[in-house]
Structure formats: C-alpha cells, structure tokens
Amino acid sequence: MNKEISLVFDIDDTLYSQMEPLLTACEFSLGRALPDPELFYRIFGKRSAEMFLFSESGQVSIHESRLYRIENTMKDMGIPFTREQAEVFQARYKENQSHLHVSDTLAGMLDTCQEAGVKMGVITNGPFAHQVQKFHTLGLDKWFTEDQLIVSAGVGVAKPDVQIFRIAEEKWGMNPANTYMVGDSLENDITGAKNAGWKTIWMNHHRYTVSPGMAELDYIAYTEEELRKLVEKLI
Structure with missing residues (x-):
C-alpha cells in the first residue's frame, strides 16, 4: 500500500453517471427520443459550463442559467424547444437527481x-x-x-x-x-x-x-x- x-x-x-438522468428528463420534455444522445450530452456539457460562469458571476440566477443551458442546447441541435418545455425538463431533471x-x-x-x-x-x-x-x-x-x-x-x-x-x-x-x-x-x-x-x-x-x-x-x-x-x- x-x-x-x-x-x-x-x-x-x-x-x-450524469447521462441517464439528463436523457430521461430531456426525452420526457420532448415527448420523444433524441436523435443523437451523445451529441446532446456534449453540447449540454458545453452550455452548462458557459452558464455556470454566468450564474457564478451573478449575471443570471441559477434557475435562469439552468433554463438557458437546455434551451441553447436544443437550439444548437436544431430542435424546436419552448420555455415551457425547458421548465418541464428542469423539473424532471431535478426529480431524477433525487434518486x-x-x-x-x-x-x-x-x-x-x-x-x-x-x-x-x-x-x-x-x-x-x-x-x-x-x-x-x-x-x-x-x-x-x-x-x-x-x-x-x-x-x-x-x-x-x-x-x-x-x-x-x-x-x-x-x-x-x-x-x-x-x-x-x-x-x-x-x-x-x-x-x-x-x-x-x-x-x-x-x-x-x-x-x-x-x-x-x-x-x-x-x-x-x-x-x-x-x-x-x-x-
């Protein structure tokens, strides 16, 4: 030793593993499977890092940063996604994180x-x-x-x-x-x-x-x- x-x-x-709770929350809010889960995960990670810096500096609230990261991820993937869906995603993701x-x-x-x-x-x-x-x-x-x-x-x-x-x-x-x-x-x-x-x-x-x-x-x-x-x- x-x-x-x-x-x-x-x-x-x-x-x-962060991927499973993310994917299930995303697919729940979309109502369908993602076309490329690995691409989603990579973009989401990038957008999360960006919004983390904004929330740490106080430019946006923590809740807003969480909505922006999923909205921007979907925008990058060319998938239509509303603010209501972003709220649904965040609520389900939070629930998944309790398990x-x-x-x-x-x-x-x-x-x-x-x-x-x-x-x-x-x-x-x-x-x-x-x-x-x-x-x-x-x-x-x-x-x-x-x-x-x-x-x-x-x-x-x-x-x-x-x-x-x-x-x-x-x-x-x-x-x-x-x-x-x-x-x-x-x-x-x-x-x-x-x-x-x-x-x-x-x-x-x-x-x-x-x-x-x-x-x-x-x-x-x-x-x-x-x-x-x-x-x-x-x-």
Missing part, C-alpha cells in the same frame, strides 16, 4: 480506499447547497465527511483555477506530487490539476479525443471497472 498517495474526486459524471446513486463498482473502490487509509477528498463546481445535497443523496457521506468536500461556491473559486487545488492541499494536508485528481472534465479537472502540479486520472467514459498541445495525461480510465482497477493498483 502506498501510504503517501491522496485521491481527490470530482462528483458529476465521475462518481455517478442518484454510486454504482457497486465505484462503491467497492471507495470501500477499498477507505479500508486502506488513503487520504481522500472531493472537489466539485456548482452552487453550495445543491452540491452538498447531491453529496448526501449519493451517499458519499459513507466515505467522506463534509469537511472532505470543497464546493466552488463555498470557497469563491472554481476548477480549473489553481487556487481551488491549493485550498484542498492546505485543508487536507496533501502533497501535490502524490495527489491524484480523478475527474471527467479534461479542462476543469485534469488541466486544472496538472497546472497545480497534481497527478491525474481522466474518467473518459465518453471517449473524447485529446487536442494537440494538451498536457501529457497520467492515466485514462474509459470505464468504471478500469478506474477501480487503476485506483486499487495505485494504492
């Missing part, structure tokens, strides 16, 4: 880390109350205390800003040279952590390609089982 290693996890689309869970595979991985005494933490971007509620809904309090959770809105800085990683180092007593960031966002989680001098594990279950000039990646996991095996090997 490597007692020096520390593991820090993202939440959304890392410790649970989130960590898979057996990832639960087993976290059990192993906890039993091995690995120092762990969670860093997530988003509104404070919303992300804390999600943390408890997922049952992450089995493996982490709230003191092991950093929410961007709670510290006034978000990934990929290096400062949020520095806050984690100080708060949890982690050595950047031995700390791994595990996340799905190449920009927020991986590039941000690399810029902070951390090691990284990219949870790339959507099999995105890496742009030329990107910093060298330490590890990539394409499935939860690959992530479990990799983490258990590292610790």
Whole structure:
C-alpha cells in the first residue's frame, strides 16, 4: 500500500453517471427520443459550463442559467424547444437527481480506499447547497465527511483555477506530487490539476479525443471497472 498517495474526486459524471438522468428528463420534455444522445450530452456539457460562469458571476440566477443551458442546447441541435418545455425538463431533471446513486463498482473502490487509509477528498463546481445535497443523496457521506468536500461556491473559486487545488492541499494536508485528481472534465479537472502540479486520472467514459498541445495525461480510465482497477493498483 502506498501510504503517501491522496485521491481527490470530482462528483458529476465521475462518481455517478450524469447521462441517464439528463436523457430521461430531456426525452420526457420532448415527448420523444433524441436523435443523437451523445451529441446532446456534449453540447449540454458545453452550455452548462458557459452558464455556470454566468450564474457564478451573478449575471443570471441559477434557475435562469439552468433554463438557458437546455434551451441553447436544443437550439444548437436544431430542435424546436419552448420555455415551457425547458421548465418541464428542469423539473424532471431535478426529480431524477433525487434518486442518484454510486454504482457497486465505484462503491467497492471507495470501500477499498477507505479500508486502506488513503487520504481522500472531493472537489466539485456548482452552487453550495445543491452540491452538498447531491453529496448526501449519493451517499458519499459513507466515505467522506463534509469537511472532505470543497464546493466552488463555498470557497469563491472554481476548477480549473489553481487556487481551488491549493485550498484542498492546505485543508487536507496533501502533497501535490502524490495527489491524484480523478475527474471527467479534461479542462476543469485534469488541466486544472496538472497546472497545480497534481497527478491525474481522466474518467473518459465518453471517449473524447485529446487536442494537440494538451498536457501529457497520467492515466485514462474509459470505464468504471478500469478506474477501480487503476485506483486499487495505485494504492
């Protein structure tokens, strides 16, 4: 066992699959299946990141940002979508998020880390109350205390800003040279952590390609089982 290693996890689309609750909410509001679910997911992720910045800066309310992201996603896909449908989508998506869970595979991985005494933490971007509620809904309090959770809105800085990683180092007593960031966002989680001098594990279950000039990646996991095996090997 490597007692020096520390593991820090993202939440959304890392410790649970974000795609299923999104797709079911979208198809419910549309009344039909999406023509290209993977394209929808990618555009929605881009639009979510954009609107997150607007809501963080106070330019729009959190609720408005959530409506705009789905409306703009549908516009990008050329699918007619009304404000009423956006409201229906958001209500159903919120309902779906109340039933989130960590898979057996990832639960087993976290059990192993906890039993091995690995120092762990969670860093997530988003509104404070919303992300804390999600943390408890997922049952992450089995493996982490709230003191092991950093929410961007709670510290006034978000990934990929290096400062949020520095806050984690100080708060949890982690050595950047031995700390791994595990996340799905190449920009927020991986590039941000690399810029902070951390090691990284990219949870790339959507099999995105890496742009030329990107910093060298330490590890990539394409499935939860690959992530479990990799983490258990590292610790």
